[in-house]
Amino acid sequence: MILINGIEADQLSVTDRGLLYGDGVWETIGVVDGKPQLLEWHLERLQQGLQALMIKPPDRDMLRHEISMTCAQQVRCILKLIITRGPGSRGYNPLTVESHTRILQTSPWASYPAEYAGQGIRLHSCETRLAHQPKLAGFKHLNRLEQVLARAEFGDEYQEGLVRDYAGHIIEGTMSNLFVMNEDGSITTPDLQMCGIAGVMRRFIMQTLENFGIQCHIRAVELMEVEQAKALFMTNSLIGLWPVHEFSNKTYQIPPLVRELQAAIQNLP
């Protein structure tokens, strides 16, 4: 089912600034038994992005109503939510546009092989680097060519790719966030002030670690730390948590903490 501005449709005007400039934001949300998981946090990040881009946000109640409508009958599916600045006259100037376009689309649940979460994944080291752009970092906007280029680097022999920035720091996966378990048992996840997307599942993992009494440091991460880590894992709203089995010719163990975090993800609010 696809709703565009509240009406069932699957086509969009070619003058929409979402197409012309990637002028918009989006969320990908897991839906279980009609309930979008971690919805408040997804809406919070969406709101952050709309504010950063100065796009007029949709009415909250209307948006919630449309989300309920799309998800109500779904046992398990993916909800994709896109808000663009809407159709515009020619030129970059966003200040003349007062509308927006809301697109809500459900699609079948992404079923990945159980072994990715179980035995772990092979992680590719991407050549494509992320540019430093603090004005666009953290939220999920529609300018995603860096991710497309990074993802093009590897085929089915890897399940995810690790991406650095031009300073050489480790930032994230092409579609997921990275957590590093250090030798002392503490956890680190890369700082995303300059580039990268701050995942909603990353936020859930950080909160869960805090509940477990485990320290999670947010800071710059070097390649060497990743290579020397005790364990690595990748997270996003659809995959949940995948431990890394192999990266850069090294194999990693899967500590009990990974199973505890995965168990927590089974009971998402």
Place this chain on the structure above:
Amino acid sequence: MILINGIEADQLSVTDRGLLYGDGVWETIGVVDGKPQLLEWHLERLQQGLQALMIKPPDRDMLRHEISMTCAQQVRCILKLIITRGPGSRGYNPLTVESHTRILQTSPWASYPAEYAGQGIRLHSCETRLAHQPKLAGFKHLNRLEQVLARAEFGDEYQEGLVRDYAGHIIEGTMSNLFVMNEDGSITTPDLQMCGIAGVMRRFIMQTLENFGIQCHIRAVELMEVEQAKALFMTNSLIGLWPVHEFSNKTYQIPPLVRELQAAIQNLP
């Protein structure tokens, strides 16, 4: 008139990767008496972009045929040409997609007040900086949020904004390229290896300068050079050439060379 994959239409599937990721390239071409100006150079840059993004290019003859169809009856208009990677299944991976989407759209000619080209423009100094991303520099892709943010900084009191990169170098206007006339009469235009769009009109101006026997240097440009320049001008395919009258509380003269270049633009191939 809008042609999508050769058929008259004005709507696009919401699963098109042009919308989802800005996964595509575009050109804006001036059309005079049914003839798209500097068409070969526009198609060359389009081809470069498609290659950089590994998008299957449209058949050249078919594309030319569609361009002729859209422009044939037009005395004076703008042709916008967008090629996206087409509709895709979920996820960034571009390698599973073998199609593309072609969008050709004509719109009325942009008529700017004659004084912009005559007496010159007021140029705003933008706070928004461009990120260094050599993999996406030079060609005209659909990830344009930096331009949208830069353009949002100023209103009608300015006609264009000058944008720097994070290293502090001057790169371009929000929608145009910059040329600097130095005190010795030589011309400089910023190097675009790390960011920026290498305009087709920029190329025409560089070639025309060469024909005039005037040296045009392509290199990093500092703010101080711009402030101390003898003259400045901005170029793109639709505005042609606008001299800068005022920037950063300084006024600039308009040398005879500007008029000679504007005259050359009147007779574009």
